[in-house]
Amino acid sequence: MTVINQEKCTGCGTCVPYCPLGAISVVSKKAVIDQTICPNCYVCVRNKVCPFDAIEKQEIDTFIGQFQHIISDPVETTEQTGVPGRGTEESKTNDVTGRVKKGEVGICIDMGRPGIGCRLRDVEKVAMAVTSAGLKLEGEDTTPLAMLMEDNSKGKIKEEYLDTNVLSIIIEGKCPMETFPEIIKALQKVEKEIDTVFSLGVMVRVDENGYSPILEQMEQLGLPKPYRGKINVGLGRPLITE
Numbered sequence: 331m332t333v334i335n336q337e338k339c340t341g342c343g344t345c346v347p348y349c350p351l352g353a354i355s356v357v358s359k360k361a362v363i364d365q366t367i368c369p370n371c372y373v374c375v376r377n378k379v380c381p382f383d384a385i386e387k388q389e390i391d392t393f394i395g396q397f398q399h400i401i402s403d404p405v406e407t408t409e410q411t412g413v414p415g416r417g418t419e420e421s422k423t424n425d426v427t428g429r430v431k432k433g434e435v436g437i438c439i440d441m442g443r444p445g446i447g448c449r450l451r452d453v454e455k456v457a458m459a460v461t462s463a464g465l466k467l468e469g470e471d472t473t474p475l476a477m478l479m480e481d482n483s484k485g486k487i488k489e490e491y492l493d494t495n496v497l498s499i500i501i502e503g504k505c506p507m508e509t510f511p512e513i514i515k516a517l518q519k520v521e522k523e524i525d526t527v528f529s530l531g532v533m534v535r536v537d538e539n540g541y542s543p544i545l546e547q548m549e550q551l552g553l554p555k556p557y558r559g560k561i562n563v564g565l566g567r568p569l570i571t572e
């Protein structure tokens with residue numbers, strides 16, 4: 331937990347613009363941190379932004395507090411996945427692991443971002459919308475979000491976590507190629523019901539000519555261009571051959 335030592339704080343305001351979620355304000359000449367917003371990303375602590383050393387870390391003693399911090403601090407590693415940051419490393423290593431197979435589409439919905447953040451209530455809305463449309467979410471061994479789920483097959487997060495704020499978090503899953511349009515329609519509907527932003531990552535395997543029907547599907551769905559492609563070659567030796 332991040333707190334301001336009120337005795338050391340001079341109210342200079344230097345720390346305020348450094349907070350990526352706008353959680354710090356100066357009230358009556360003292361800085362205060364809104365604990366309902368701050369997910370303990372530790373940007374302010376790590377960068378030693380306070381000239382008077384008034385920003386302090388206190389022990390985080392709840393599971394959800396630890397989760398918030400680990401998911402919001404890019405230098406922390408999620409124990410279950412062994413991966414730093416918010417999601418899995420599958421997006422970058424599918425050529426090695428082969429989680430997304432031919433005929434399937436991997437989906438990464440990257441929710442929130444510095445400056446905005448996101449409440450888990452909105453994450454649940456999106457997760458429930460895409461699972462209803464046919465997306466199978468990743469499990470606890472690969473993605474941190476699954477640890478918060480009451481029912482991962484439905485995208486239902488435990489009630490007590492819904493007001494929690496995080497800097498950003500990734501909803502990950504996969505579906506058959508033919509289900510992809512339903513996922514997009516579900517996202518287009520639910521985006522109007524949430525109070526944050528998301529970006530969409532789509533993962534496919536291409537054939538020997540570098541072709542995937544996903545591009546035609548995206549065209550038919552009217553998704554805005556340009557699409558930004560990323561091809562990872564040589565990150566590791568493939569464990570799959572098909």
Ligand code: SF4
Nearest residue numbers: 339340342343345380
């Ligand atoms: S930078 Fe330090 S002294 Fe200045 S307002 Fe922030 S906490 Fe207080």
Ligand code: SF4
Nearest residue numbers: 349368370371372374
């Ligand atoms: S830990 Fe992060 S969110 Fe919290 S006050 Fe510091 S910079 Fe802001």
